[in-house]
Amino acid sequence: MADVDADVIIIGSGAAGLTAALTLAPRLKVVVLAKSNISSGSTAWAQGGIAAVLEPGDTFESHIDDTMTAGAGLNNRDAVEFVVENAPAVIERLADLGVPFNPGEAGGERWHLTQEGGHSHRRIVHVDDATGMAVQQALEAAAAAHPNIHLVPDMVAIDLITGRHQDSPAADPRRVWGVYACDRETGHVRRFTGRATVLATGGASRAYLYSTNTRGSTGDGIAMAWRAGCRVSNMEFNQFHPTCLYHPEVKNFLITEAMRGEGAVLKRPTDGSRFMPDFDPRGELAPRDIVARAIDHEIKRLGLDFVHLDISHKPADFITGHFPTIHKRLLDLGIDITREPIPVVPAAHYTCGGVLIDLAGRTDLPGLYAAGEVSQSGLHGANRLASNSLLECLVFGQAAAADILANWSGLEPTPSIREWDESRVTDSDEEVVVHHNWREIRRFMWDYVGIVRTTKRLERALHRVALLRSEVQEYYSNFRVTPDLIELRNLIDVADLIVRSALSRKESRGLHYTLDYPETLARGEDTILPPAPAK
Known part of the structure; x- marks a missing residue:
């Protein structure tokens, strides 16, 4: 397959990348690269939902305060305000694209809203317990139908193309012109070039032995941007999801935060007693870092392999209605959550740090933008508030695209770029x-x-x-x-x-x-x- 030159190259096909592509497509030709198949990123696996102020009595200020509290005072307030205030609009955009958010009760609110740890109101709009999949499918269908968007699967990004890869000695070594990527099908390296490049590659949680993420979450965008000349921030803040299924046959199935929001409690398997009230007055609704440390403490103190998450005290139809995906998956594994607790352990889940960006998604390098988990926008601070992640992807994917459009006339055409040099290497035998x-x-x-x-x-x-x-x-x-x-x-x-x-x-x-x-x-x-x- 030949090299490709487009107006904009987007690396990543999840919520951030596809949102950027759909925003750009009315005016520009866009290429979206996926590491595996188009749906293989983290977006499709997000169970919980998207946080937005939609309930009477809730306020932007409350959502901002909850985000800042969870972030332990390290958030950038401007970024938090920007995301929170844009949240209702991006939810409307998803609804217009056909995302079937769970409806509210007749005569009540438009959508059913749930509550998760760290939130002071019910503000999580969702599609059962598979919100990410519904969002991915809607965005992907819209992108696939647009003539200006070219979706390219099975492209493993290697390095960003910069002025260093031009033949001109006058080239700006910091200017980004696209990416070299390895074609899984052929094994050869291809050039994808454009006037602007958007990183939407996700996080780095597969750096850990236990993770809720797909295999592709290896920090590619963070590493490429850092090697190319970007500053990276707050990488020490790795969020461990408190409740990942502990099972010998399944390694990365998470149990959504929303289950605790709907009344599930954490218990010691030894005697069935609750332990979260011993660690925080908010109990199971404490922020994730507190819950994860509490579980880790009990596992180590008692010499356990796991703790129990129990929602079986709720009516069976309530459980199957709110968590059909989890119920079915666990039932296939021999666990009936309407009758028994779920064995869970913490697992690496979300990278709160990343490539530094501003409110327009701009990085340190001219021509390079970033959106979503690959970035450090200032939204999350030292800890991500539940259901703010898809929200960040949607808001910053749109913001990056808007900035590219606003400055398009000032972006010079793509120069001649050198081919990838394989003349001095051989195939590995080890x-x-x-x-x-x-x-x-x-x-x-x-x-x-x-x-x-x-x-x-x-x-x-x-x-x-x-x-x-x-x-x-x-x-x-x-x-x-x-x-x-x-x-x-x-x-x-x-x-x-x-x-x-x-x-x-x-x-x-x-x-x-x-x-x-x-x-x-x-x-x-x-x-x-x-x-x-x-x-």
Whole structure:
């Protein structure tokens, strides 16, 4: 397949990427790259819903306050206000695209709203317990039907194309012109170029042994942007979802926050007693970081493999009506949630840090935008409030596209870009090295950079990162790229960014908890790491 030049290149086909594409498409030609199939990203797996002020008595200020409280005072208030105030409009846009949000009761509110941990009101609009899938399907159908949007699956992004890849010595080395990507089908590298590029690649939770994310969440966009010259911020704030199913046959099935919002309680398997009231007066509705640490504490204290999440005290028709997807999936595994509790453990779920952006989605590099989990917009601070993630994707995907449109006349045409050079590499005959190192990274990140940290553990992790980086770089320099090798290289970079960010924070705040600095400082500041040294 040939190289492609378009007006705008979007890397990622989830809510952020497709929202940007649909906003741009009336005027520009857009190419959307997906790492696997178009629906393979994290959006489709989001169970809970989207937060927005839609209920009488609720206010923007309340949603802002809840977001700031969950973020442990590290949020950028301007970003929080921007997202919260745009939330109702993006919900309307999704409804116009055909997202079948659960309706409210006759004569009442337009949509059924649920409540989740950290929220002071019922403000979560949803589609049963599979909101992300409904959103993905609606956005994808609209994008596939638009003549100006070209959806390209099975493209594994390698590196951003910058002025360094031009033949002109006068080229701006920081200007971004697209991306080199490995075609899974052919194994060859293709150039995708455009006047503007949008990163919508998601987070980095697969850097950990246990994760709720799909296999593709390897921090590709964060690593590529950092290598190209972007600053990266707050990577120490890794959100661990408190309730991931513990089951030998299923490794990444999460149990939505909304279940606790509808009355599910956490219990010790040893005696069936609740434990969350011992940790926080909000009980099961405390923010995720508190709930995850409480579960981790009980598991370690009692020597357990899991704790129980129990909603069986609710009527069976209530449970199956609110959580049909979870009910069916667990029933297939022999767990009837209308009669028995669910075994759960925390698992890496969301990357609150990422590539620094402003309110228009602009990064440090000319021509490069970012939206969604790949970015650090200031919305989440030190901890993401439940159901603000899809919201961020929708608001910033639209904002980035709006800024590209507003400044289109000032964006110069794409220059001549060099082809990817494979003349000095060979095919690898030792793929076992890649797979072994992948497993090693995820294990030491879980053991040393998990829910509870210490300086000694973090220093051990940093040492392991340095050794693996040297080994992987040598491998990368001598063999043709493969999807697994690309992901491994990116995992090394994001693991390094996470560990160095965690070591630099001399306090416990939000999702970062260290036994060596258990107190929270009076004034919180973002952790900002400079870009990789230019090569």
